[in-house]
Amino acid sequence: MKVGLFIPCYINAVYPRVGQATCELLTRLGCEVDYPLEQTCCGQPMANAGFERDARALAERMDALFAGYDYVVGPSSSCVAFVREGYPRLLPDYRPHACVDARIWEVCEFIHDILRPTHLDARFPHRVSLHNSCHGVRHMGLSSPSEQHVPSYSKLRDLLAMVDGVEVVEPERRDECCGFGGMFSVEENAVSVAMGRDKVRRHMATGAEYITGADASCLMHQQGIIDHDRLPIKTIHIVEILNSQS
Structure with missing residues (x-):
């Protein structure tokens, strides 16, 4: 194709x-x-x-x-x-x-x-905390929204399950907004940063080495907070894990 x-x-x-x-x-x-x-x-x-x-x-x-x-x-x-x-x-x-x-x-x-692959020739021996972005969950259907009474699913988890060595965890309030929201982060900067800090710390509470997800914009927002606050965690886009040979 x-x-x-x-x-x-x-x-x-x-x-x-x-x-x-x-x-x-x-x-x-x-x-x-x-x-x-x-x-x-x-x-x-x-x-x-x-x-x-x-x-x-x-x-x-x-x-x-x-x-x-x-x-x-x-x-x-x-x-x-x-x-x-x-x-x-x-x-x-x-x-x-x-x-x-x-x-x-x-x-x-x-x-x-x-x-619909059954296996990915990928290896990533790290614990990662899954970030479910608002657009990914509620517009693209990448995972089930926690506010709806529907069977739980996650396409991101399904794909990560094909990667050797990775351990996937999710934070408390797994699909709560990280605060980026495009123009929202500019127009409501203080609120955006506060939401981002809360989100990053919930990811850190899982003991993960990395935060991963399908939206680089959300990861960028959280990485900015990580860098500013000098926190011991990193962000990585999910395709980098699915393509990883480490």
């Missing part, structure tokens, strides 16, 4: 290793992966700030750029969720089932639901 790799702008600028790990992992799992060099921001920051007219041009560009792929896959729940939910509203000549929103997948969702 032909996969167009969508790497969100903040991952490209701050965490290029996450994009590289995503490409390597999908290739090892048998996908024909292509990375369109002309891609830019999907438009989420502008649209979320109320500037949908400015975001429309980016949506049109992305829709055209990824037109020739069977699947579009990206390592960011929030960006993928925005394309799925926002593009039908933003694109002026929207065509159901033909536009990019109908073919875009978050990478863990894609591996779990479409590729």
Whole structure:
């Protein structure tokens, strides 16, 4: 299958290793992966700030750029969720089932639901605390929301179970927000930091060496708190674990 790799702008600028790990992992799992060099921001920051007219041009560009792929896959729940939910509203000549929103997948969702591997040739001998991000849980369905009376599941746990040596734990209030929330972290900085500190300390209480999850933005927020407070824990994107050979 032909996969167009969508790497969100903040991952490209701050965490290029996450994009590289995503490409390597999908290739090892048998996908024909292509990375369109002309891609830019999907438009989420502008649209979320109320500037949908400015975001429309980016949506049109992305829709055209990824037109020739069977699947579009990206390592960011929030960006993928925005394309799925926002593009039908933003694109002026929207065509159901033909536009990019109908073919875009978050990478863990894609591996779990479409590729369905039974084993990953990966090893990560560490205890990791699983961060269930708000978009991943409530928009992408990567795990069951704790506030709903539904059977418990976690696609992230399922994938990590295929990695040799890893021990997976979850913090108290497992899917409570870390406080990032994009523009929220700018407009309500003090509240955002307080929420992030609470979240990091709950992850630390598990005895984990790493915090992992599917949203680099949430991990970035928590890593900033870890660095500022000099805390003995690290963050790592889940694709880096799934692709790890250590």
